[in-house]
Amino acid sequence: MERIGFIGLGIMGVPMAGHIMGAGYSLSVFNRTKAKASGLADKGAAVLDTPAEVAKASDIIIVMVSDTPDVEQVLFGEGGVHDALEPGKVVIDMSTISAEATRSFYAKIAGKGASLLDAPVSGGEIGAINAALTIMVGGDEAVFNRCTPLLNTMGKTVTYMGPSGAGQACKMCNQVLLIGSLMGICEGFLLASKEGLDINRFIDVVSGGAAASAQLKICGEKIARRDFSPGFLMDLLAKDLEIVHQAQRANKLFSPVTALGTQIVKSVQAQDGGGRLGTQAMMLSFEKLSSHEI
Amino acid sequence: MERIGFIGLGIMGVPMAGHIMGAGYSLSVFNRTKAKASGLADKGAAVLDTPAEVAKASDIIIVMVSDTPDVEQVLFGEGGVHDALEPGKVVIDMSTISAEATRSFYAKIAGKGASLLDAPVSGGEIGAINAALTIMVGGDEAVFNRCTPLLNTMGKTVTYMGPSGAGQACKMCNQVLLIGSLMGICEGFLLASKEGLDINRFIDVVSGGAAASAQLKICGEKIARRDFSPGFLMDLLAKDLEIVHQAQRANKLFSPVTALGTQIVKSVQAQDGGGRLGTQAMMLSFEKLSSHEI
Numbered sequence: 001m002e003r004i005g006f007i008g009l010g011i012m013g014v015p016m017a018g019h020i021m022g023a024g025y026s027l028s029v030f031n032r033t034k035a036k037a038s039g040l041a042d043k044g045a046a047v048l049d050t051p052a053e054v055a056k057a058s059d060i061i062i063v064m065v066s067d068t069p070d071v072e073q074v075l076f077g078e079g080g081v082h083d084a085l086e087p088g089k090v091v092i093d094m095s096t097i098s099a100e101a102t103r104s105f106y107a108k109i110a111g112k113g114a115s116l117l118d119a120p121v122s123g124g125e126i127g128a129i130n131a132a133l134t135i136m137v138g139g140d141e142a143v144f145n146r147c148t149p150l151l152n153t154m155g156k157t158v159t160y161m162g163p164s165g166a167g168q169a170c171k172m173c174n175q176v177l178l179i180g181s182l183m184g185i186c187e188g189f190l191l192a193s194k195e196g197l198d199i200n201r202f203i204d205v206v207s208g209g210a211a212a213s214a215q216l217k218i219c220g221e222k223i224a225r226r227d228f229s230p231g232f233l234m235d236l237l238a239k240d241l242e243i244v245h246q247a248q249r250a251n252k253l254f255s256p257v258t259a260l261g262t263q264i265v266k267s268v269q270a271q272d273g274g275g276r277l278g279t280q281a282m283m284l285s286f287e288k289l290s291s292h293e294i
Numbered sequence: 295m296e297r298i299g300f301i302g303l304g305i306m307g308v309p310m311a312g313h314i315m316g317a318g319y320s321l322s323v324f325n326r327t328k329a330k331a332s333g334l335a336d337k338g339a340a341v342l343d344t345p346a347e348v349a350k351a352s353d354i355i356i357v358m359v360s361d362t363p364d365v366e367q368v369l370f371g372e373g374g375v376h377d378a379l380e381p382g383k384v385v386i387d388m389s390t391i392s393a394e395a396t397r398s399f400y401a402k403i404a405g406k407g408a409s410l411l412d413a414p415v416s417g418g419e420i421g422a423i424n425a426a427l428t429i430m431v432g433g434d435e436a437v438f439n440r441c442t443p444l445l446n447t448m449g450k451t452v453t454y455m456g457p458s459g460a461g462q463a464c465k466m467c468n469q470v471l472l473i474g475s476l477m478g479i480c481e482g483f484l485l486a487s488k489e490g491l492d493i494n495r496f497i498d499v500v501s502g503g504a505a506a507s508a509q510l511k512i513c514g515e516k517i518a519r520r521d522f523s524p525g526f527l528m529d530l531l532a533k534d535l536e537i538v539h540q541a542q543r544a545n546k547l548f549s550p551v552t553a554l555g556t557q558i559v560k561s562v563q564a565q566d567g568g569g570r571l572g573t574q575a576m577m578l579s580f581e582k583l584s585s586h587e588i
Contacts, residue, residue, distance in 0.1 A: 122503040134503040169489035173482040177505035180478015187551045188470035194545045195463035209416040209428040211471035213507035254583035257481045289548035
């Protein structure tokens with residue numbers, strides 16, 4: 001069985017790494033804050049001091065951190081994964097980062113005879129806990145096939161999207177659909193409330209028709225009970241939309257939905273503590289700008 | 295069994311009226327273009343010459359026309375329904391029109407001791423044919439209860455939303471959610487295509503996650519095969535968004551999604567024949583403004 005490394009033990013990383021161990025793989029881990037590895041250490045994971053040590057001890061190294069610069073640091077910084085790569089090793093980056101940067105990381109890693117898969121996920125903390133993530137994968141198809149059993153321990157739907165960067169591209173586009181649905185929900189709820197409709201009844205009716213969406217299910221019901229706690233953090237959505245917007249600009253694409261979404265997300269971040277709320281807190285800006293609370 | 299009247303035999307009205315007859319109700323009908331009533335006449339419907347004659351011959355009169363002025367004409371114009379209303383009669387307006395106008399029509403009809411329900415539908419021609427419409431109802435609750443068996447012959451989900459206008463308010467808000475999802479899909483597809491993703495694979499992956507929506511199912515798959523034929527007409531979406539926007543303005547609500555949606559719909563209407571395409575043809579404007587066809 002291949003030896004697995006896991007770098008980045010946040011709220012997603014810990015349960016994901018747990019599923020890998022649960023499937024019988026041996027695991028070595030690295031996290032900046034070592035304490036977060038204690039649960040995995042109790043189950044037998046080796047807690048190492050640098051990403052390079054993890055890469056040395058592993059055949060496949062998974063990275064699950066926040067943003068493009070974090071991935072770059074873990075891979076190519078001092079004591080980074082790149083130092084210990086050898087032919088045949090595989091890095092799987094499950095963070096959500098730039099597709100363009102991913103392609104340049106892929107080339108550097110290929111230079112050592114190793115390979116990089118980009119495999120960002122959708123489904124949030126709940127999906128990670130339930131091993132029910134949607135995983136979108138870019139990179140070499142043969143490497144994807146080799147890693148499929150491992151990815152299946154964490155995900156419900158694991159799909160090969162194409163060459164390096166295709167997984168990140170898929171995740172970016174996913175976020176555009178998500179933000180469109182979410183903004184429509186906020187604006188629709190505002191009018192529904194002002195027109196005197198019962199929001200829960202409205203959700204029930206709309207859920208059966210042409211305006212139904214996963215966001216209505218995930219975020220709509222939370223908004224209706226004014227629960228703005230994070231399932232998916234506003235700060236992380238802001239980071240994702242920045243990645244999307246860069247790609248749209250580079251490709252000269254008409255992108256009013258992302259532009260509008262970015263502005264509204266920023267306006268929530270500008271409120272005290274807004275960035276640490278869930279994405280459904282976009283409702284707060286729609287309310288603020290209309291001086292009407294639903 | 296109550297005698298039913300049906301006014302407005304368009305692509306929705308004909309199958310809806312057919313379901314009513316199929317349930318055993320006697321039916322009299324009016325349509326400006328009489329020829330469209332021939333199929334129903336063959337099954338035994340009485341084809342009459344004015345809305346007033348239909349109202350005289352019926353206990354419950356259904357109206358299914360295009361826009362607020364059309365409903366006003368059918369109800370209160372020369373030879374209109376209002377002329378023949380008597381205490382106990384019910385008008386059910388299933389058109390999508392202004393909630394505010396609906397409330398004024400309700401008051402005029404109440405003045406004759408009759409009652410008006412607003413009962414707009416979602417589900418389009420397919421929903422009408424399959425008797426699977428979502429029907430959102432406003433008006434007096436006792437009148438709603440009386441009419442529920444009749445509405446059930448046409449709809450899968452029939453929900454009482456509140457006093458007069460609440461059905462139209464619900465439909466308006468439904469359209470805001472719909473347009474948000476649809477614009478997100480168009481913008482997401484554009485980036486996905488430019489990044490080299492296979493659109494059908496993208497739809498498959500996204501459909502399993504947090505960005506899934508009914509619009510992705512209904513419109514996304516049509517866009518992927520470049521089928522811009524109408525399920526729901528662009529011109530009718532434009533009309534609906536105008537109603538929505540009026541209500542948002544009257545209520546002083548922040549409404550960037552509807553504003554953006556309205557502009558993009560207009561830009562499709564500005565293309566030759568664009569208004570007669572399906573709503574998924576919003577994709578054409580995203581493509582045009584990016585000089586990139588997916």
